[in-house]
Amino acid sequence: MAIPFHKELRIGAYMFKQKLLGRKRYPLVLMLEPLFRCNLACVGCGKIDYPDAILNRRMSAQECWDAADECGAPMVAIPGGEPLIHKEIGEIVRGLVARKKFVSLCTNALLLEKKLHLFEPSPFLFFSVHLDGLKEHHDASVSQAGVFDRAVSAIKAAQAKGFAVNVNATIFDGHAAPDIAKFLDFCSEIGVGVSMSPGYAYERAPDQKHFLSRQKTKRLFRDVFALGKGKKWNFLHSGLFLDFLAGNQDYECTPWGMPARNIFGWQKPCYLLGEGYARTFKELMETTDWDSYGTGKYQKCANCMAHCGYEPTAALDAVRNPLRAIWIALRGIRTSGPMAPEIDLSRQRPAQYVFSEQVQKKLSEIRRDETLGAAAKKQASTAA
Ligand code: SF4
Numbered sequence: 353m354a355i356p357f358h359k360e361l362r363i364g365a366y367m368f369k370q371k372l373l374g375r376k377r378y379p380l381v382l383m384l385e386p387l388f389r390c391n392l393a394c395v396g397c398g399k400i401d402y403p404d405a406i407l408n409r410r411m412s413a414q415e416c417w418d419a420a421d422e423c424g425a426p427m428v429a430i431p432g433g434e435p436l437i438h439k440e441i442g443e444i445v446r447g448l449v450a451r452k453k454f455v456s457l458c459t460n461a462l463l464l465e466k467k468l469h470l471f472e473p474s475p476f477l478f479f480s481v482h483l484d485g486l487k488e489h490h491d492a493s494v495s496q497a498g499v500f501d502r503a504v505s506a507i508k509a510a511q512a513k514g515f516a517v518n519v520n521a522t523i524f525d526g527h528a529a530p531d532i533a534k535f536l537d538f539c540s541e542i543g544v545g546v547s548m549s550p551g552y553a554y555e556r557a558p559d560q561k562h563f564l565s566r567q568k569t570k571r572l573f574r575d576v577f578a579l580g581k582g583k584k585w586n587f588l589h590s591g592l593f594l595d596f597l598a599g600n601q602d603y604e605c606t607p608w609g610m611p612a613r614n615i616f617g618w619q620k621p622c623y624l625l626g627e628g629y630a631r632t633f634k635e636l637m638e639t640t641d642w643d644s645y646g647t648g649k650y651q652k653c654a655n656c657m658a659h660c661g662y663e664p665t666a667a668l669d670a671v672r673n674p675l676r677a678i679w680i681a682l683r684g685i686r687t688s689g690p691m692a693p694e695i696d697l698s699r700q701r702p703a704q705y706v707f708s709e710q711v712q713k714k715l716s717e718i719r720r721d722e723t724l725g726a727a728a729k730k731q732a733s734t735a736a
């Protein structure tokens with residue numbers, strides 16, 4: 353994994369400890385979404401389609417820290433929405449770094465240069481800038497011209513101030529392998545590591561036509577990796593996850609590996625899929641019917657090969673089979689020959705559509721809180 357050695361060591365030690373404790377399920381990365389509001393509206397985004405009353409809600413800094421303590425994962429990724437819109441984001445990150453969590457702050461970078469003063473460079477802090485490809489491709493992906501140039505300018509400004517910066521790219525159908533290869537060359541030139549994942553087919557995303565099937569994902573990544581032979585692209589992934597993307601591993605996902613906490617609570621079963629919420633992390637782990645999710649088990653999981661479901665599987669596999677991980681590191685990703693068998697979809701349970709019900713429930717809670725807040729305010733002013 354192309355990450356600093358101390359990070360690798362800490363995460364390895366954490367995983368070893370979980371193994372010694374005999375834990376069957378444990379988190380590696382907390383996906384903390386302190387808000388859903390964003391200053392972009394990307395066509396493949398399934399995270400921001402909420403009424404204003406929900407988009408205006410924020411998790412407090414204390415709620416964010418409590419979530420990190422409760423979950424115990426050594427890493428915290430902060431996606432959104434756009435986290436830099438959150439007024440307490442500097443404080444939230446400081447509190448997480450003070451807890452010695454590795455923090456990956458995901459941002460579309462529109463506000464990054466303006467808000468850099470809120471942060472201090474640290475071996476525990478990484479900016480992860482959303483870039484889906486080169487200029488033309490990225491600006492189309494985020495539906496706004498000029499965003500690529502602003503993001504690259506912000507990356508350079510952050511690097512100049514001593515921050516560690518990576519990029520995260522979501523790959524959709526229609527992105528040609530040679531273009532992805534040129535994008536990866538560009539990332540090497542500007543000195544950023546890359547986290548790359550096929551987009552999950554969010555049911556609320558405006559563009560439903562460009563999500564990749566698993567077959568297409570595997571063929572596309574084989575083509576990309578074949579173009580990368582002999583190059584030193586800096587992927588922020590384990591070799592086993594890349595090998596999985598190229599169709600060489602028959603993994604099942606590990607949804608509890610990157611649990612998600614947002615204004616609704618702890619999301620069941622994973623960061624990508626919101627089928628219900630638990631009030632505590634313990635409740636999430638103990639009450640989710642894990643066996644009813646995953647490719648081959650549930651229709652909404654049919655085409656998923658996303659990083660947050662399968663990177664934990666690859667990481668656990670590396671701990672269980674270190675020789676396999678070493679072999680792939682030495683051999684490189686296989687880009688030809690037979691693929692691992694595809695998961696049978698014939699017995700998957702049909703999709704359930706619960707989004708509207710969840711939104712209505714949250715809106716009722718918000719209205720109740722506002723009524724109680726107004727009553728308490730009135731009582732206080734009468735007493736004064
Ligand atoms: S993908 Fe990210 S940047 Fe784009 S709209 Fe969604 S949250 Fe915002």
Ligand code: SF4
Nearest residue numbers: 605622646653656661
């Ligand atoms: S396959 Fe796994 S990681 Fe992907 S959406 Fe389903 S439960 Fe989540």
